[in-house]
Amino acid sequence: MLKTLILSTTALALGVNVASAADLSGMSWDDIVTQAKAEGELTWYVWYLQDDLRRAVKDFEDEYGIKVTIPEGTAAGNAEKLMAERGRETGDIDVFAWGYNDFETVDLAAQFAPLTMLPEDDGRVSELVGIDGGDYLLAYWGNQTGIAYDPEKVSADELPQKPEDFAAFWSAHPEKFGFNYEKGGSGPSFYQNTLRTLTGVDFSDGEVTDEKLAKVAEGFDFFKENGENYVITASNADSIIRVSDGELWMVPAWEDHLAGLQKRGEVRSEIKFYIPEMGMNGGGNGVAIPKNAPHPAAAAVFVDWLTSPETQTMFNREFGTAPMNAKADDSHALVPSEQRKARQAWAAQPFRKAVEDSFVENVILER
Numbered sequence: 001m002l003k004t005l006i007l008s009t010t011a012l013a014l015g016v017n018v019a020s021a022a023d024l025s026g027m028s029w030d031d032i033v034t035q036a037k038a039e040g041e042l043t044w045y046v047w048y049l050q051d052d053l054r055r056a057v058k059d060f061e062d063e064y065g066i067k068v069t070i071p072e073g074t075a076a077g078n079a080e081k082l083m084a085e086r087g088r089e090t091g092d093i094d095v096f097a098w099g100y101n102d103f104e105t106v107d108l109a110a111q112f113a114p115l116t117m118l119p120e121d122d123g124r125v126s127e128l129v130g131i132d133g134g135d136y137l138l139a140y141w142g143n144q145t146g147i148a149y150d151p152e153k154v155s156a157d158e159l160p161q162k163p164e165d166f167a168a169f170w171s172a173h174p175e176k177f178g179f180n181y182e183k184g185g186s187g188p189s190f191y192q193n194t195l196r197t198l199t200g201v202d203f204s205d206g207e208v209t210d211e212k213l214a215k216v217a218e219g220f221d222f223f224k225e226n227g228e229n230y231v232i233t234a235s236n237a238d239s240i241i242r243v244s245d246g247e248l249w250m251v252p253a254w255e256d257h258l259a260g261l262q263k264r265g266e267v268r269s270e271i272k273f274y275i276p277e278m279g280m281n282g283g284g285n286g287v288a289i290p291k292n293a294p295h296p297a298a299a300a301v302f303v304d305w306l307t308s309p310e311t312q313t314m315f316n317r318e319f320g321t322a323p324m325n326a327k328a329d330d331s332h333a334l335v336p337s338e339q340r341k342a343r344q345a346w347a348a349q350p351f352r353k354a355v356e357d358s359f360v361e362n363v364i365l366e367r
Contacts (some may be wrong), residue, residue, distance in 0.1 A: 035297035142322025144282035148253035170229035184236030206348030259320020
């Protein structure tokens with residue numbers, strides 16, 4: 001009871017500074033932390049690994065005495081809520097997580113508060129896969145697609161690096177390589193980067209033209225001619241489980257997904273991961289604070305904690321993420337840092353969707 005009275009008195013003393021995230025810009029960081037503790041809670045809208053992340057934020061709760069609530073929800077549902085609350089004086093979302101490329105679809109300055117109130121840290125990442133978050137967006141979760149493989153079946157010097165290498169592997173080891181075309185992005189990352197390498201089409205240009213689609217279609221023959229030698233899997237998870245079980249030897253996968261499954265003992269720890277030289281898609285997720293966040297100071301302190309070297313090191317250790325702070329320790333990553341040079345940005349929309357639809361129609365449905 002006494003703690004509640006003290007915190008309430010502190011909040012009243014801070015007066016107008018409780019009103020909005022924008023008002024924090026004139027406050028010292030010590031005062032922001034004091035207000036955050038007075039607010040006492042925040043709601044983080046994040047759509048994946050919710051149970052694991054609830055456990056991960058316990059360190060923050062213990063350090064600051066601020067309760068973090070992670071509601072159930074999907075990426076699409078959370079985004080719809082964000083948009084629906086734009087006109088409200090005070091919304092329900094304190095910290096909003098989204099795929100970094102998804103933030104491109106909104107006006108950052110109109111939707112979110114600037115993060116200039118955070119303590120200076122030149123290790124943070126605000127620009128990722130060609131998207132500049134400016135003062136409004138920070139990356140906190142780096143992810144990467146690549147190839148998961150069973151080293152008992154495939155040695156490191158045999159790993160395919162380019163489309164012709166994959167074709168040779170398929171021919172030498174029929175039905176030992178599989179990829180998904182839906183229910184996860186690892187398979188689409190593989191076939192789209194194969195098509196990009198084969199055809200030279202610029203996937204970073206989202207414009208859809210008949211000429212571009214016709215050029216991409218020239219690469220479909222590569223998959224048709226080798227169709228008997230590879231397997232189509234049901235999803236990201238299905239691919240990894242089938243490698244772990246020994247049915248398949250090699251599949252596209254997400255680095256953080258594989259690392260998480262291994263840590264929980266759901267996939268054999270021996271399974272390894274690499275990024276082929278032709279490149280595969282990577283990126284990450286970011287966080288921002290809506291202008292009408294109900295607990296703006298707590299949100300700011302949480303974003304500072306989330307993007308700190310210590311938390312980014314913990315995420316790398318616990319989830320296999322690529323750290324989004326240059327000062328973090330990435331020694332628990334599944335790939336060495338030099339392989340990350342092969343990271344490719346995701347194909348731009350609406351061209352990506354057009355390629356996916358065409359690939360399904362002309363390759364998958366014709367198998």
